[in-house]
Amino acid sequence: MLAHIQLNQVSKSFKGETILENVNFSVERGKIYGIIGPNGSGKSVFFKLICGFLLPDQGSVIVDGEVLGTNKRFPSNFGIIIDRPGYIAGKTGFENLKALALIRNQIDDDKIKQTMRMVGLNPESPQKVKHYSLGMKQKLAIAQAIMEDQQTLILDEPFNALDADSVETIRNSLRKFREEGRTILLTSHNQEDIDVLCD
Template identity: 50%
Template sequence: MDRQDYVIEVSHVSKSFKDNKVLKDVSLLCESGKIYGLVGHNGSGKTVLFKSICGFLSCDEGTITVNGKVMGKDKDMLTDAGIIIEDPGFLRTWSGYHNLEFLYTLRNKKNKDYLCSVLRKVGLDPALKRPVGKYSLGMRQRLALAQAIMEDPGILILDEPMNGLDKNGVREIRELLLKMKEENKLIILASHNREDIEVLCDEVYEMEGGVISKANVSSLHVEGRYTP
């Protein structure tokens, strides 16, 4: 594959915060129709790499190119992307549906039936009146996934997408992500769970001390399987 065929190209990227170098000469190539797994201990640089790809942080060295556009030069923020990084800032007194509706109308879009279908896709009842502030962690995670996919993006950047989900929820979201892969989406996810990586990922990379390397699942520093 020619380099111009890759959707995301991270080329020799480094990033420091004062004297702490958190990304060290990181390079990564990602194409559509694949799921890429990123693993590593907390503080290894995964979230900083995700934020750099999304345009939330600038690189000190190197470049990040998305669909032929250099981040920070040709475009400031990642577009056509669904993103979960850290805890989304939902309005806690509103229902899940009304949170999505508000975000959707910011793009001058309005389609109640479609938003209801998105909520059902992630296992939430669109008629539920409960405010988000009273959602369980798993329900909030499902809502975050609904927000990430509601505009049918070509790219998904997901930091611990299974966080807080029970065994059935994990299975449902894995099935959803695999279906989106079949729809030629590019998905990059971080997970601490070996089974997520084994089931979902076409390629796996490990980060350690800001350095990235391609990895084999059998040698990964990740946890075991989900239990009922």
Template identity: 45%
Template sequence: MSVTVEVKNYTKTIKGQTVLSNVTLQLESGVCYGLYGHNGCGKSMLMRAIAGLICPTEGCVTAFGKDLNNSNSFPDSLGLIIENVGFWPYFTGLENLKLLASIKGEIGEPEIRDAITRVGLDPDDRRVYHKYSLGMKQRLAIAQAIMEKPNLILLDEPTNALDEDGVSLIRKVVQEEAERGATILIASHNREDLTTLCSQFFKMNAGKLQIVEGVA
């Protein structure tokens, strides 16, 4: 295993409020990390920092050797779920993922169909996205995060809105991605998700990060 993501003394201040305070961490390939803490503690903001969606007030973050401290600088190989994914409401799941995949042009329809099938959806389902149940929408979000086989996967509440079978299936998918060698960071309030999937844990509290032995 090698270090793929490094955050050093990262502080982010927004409108005078410190939302991330002197955060330092390292993530390695093939490892699934768990991130937990109360609402508003900074979990999603840390994921945004690692994804290159925000710039630091102080400190730095690198992913696979790439500096992400400037605007419009993102990891080259990233699968991401933070809050709601912006799918087109009147397109099918397959059509949505084909449009997203066309941005990079790295995969074709067979890989997209495979990702949809892996999360328990039917790529030939003709229902448009706005007619999907909440669980189906969550499964499609997971599919878009894994379809390009990214090296870095950031998942905020990945089993949200899923039934018991859906939770089991998505956990299996996440485990397969880690076995493939991806670096995975999961933020969740679901203790069982974290203890089942993750081998290392971080706790956020008021924008500060702690490395902990497990989920309290």
């Protein structure tokens, strides 16, 4: 069976410092994978390579049989949270997601609102994103990563700044996505997230 994501002998350095060296990694569809390691161990760089944001110095990243960086720079149908996403501070959460949704024009306002409610945000709220708490910004990041029913989710610390109820809500959503056959790669500082979610 063709691997969904395959890294072959991938190496990446910055300013002479090796971050990843000869990494081989294979991902099957429909599973949740957890990536653990201390800060600075290269988790975000690893994710950026899989998403085509960075290209390897050596080796290849292959998604669904296509090498990233040749004809195809970015994999399609990926929902991504890496680092802190940037938003338009003077707009509401809904207005921000609407602007992103218009890029591909695949979903309507109802779908955006439904996704916001699912992660615990009120789509009707007049509150601007510049006044959002860290937890609210995190929920907005999760909403943008899942609102277009992306089939592969690359989530770097998705539970950051979330309260216990929100963590449980998002965990349940991720389990449901796996049952639907979606593929999820995530990092977490909390071992429990890894233990209860990952295959």
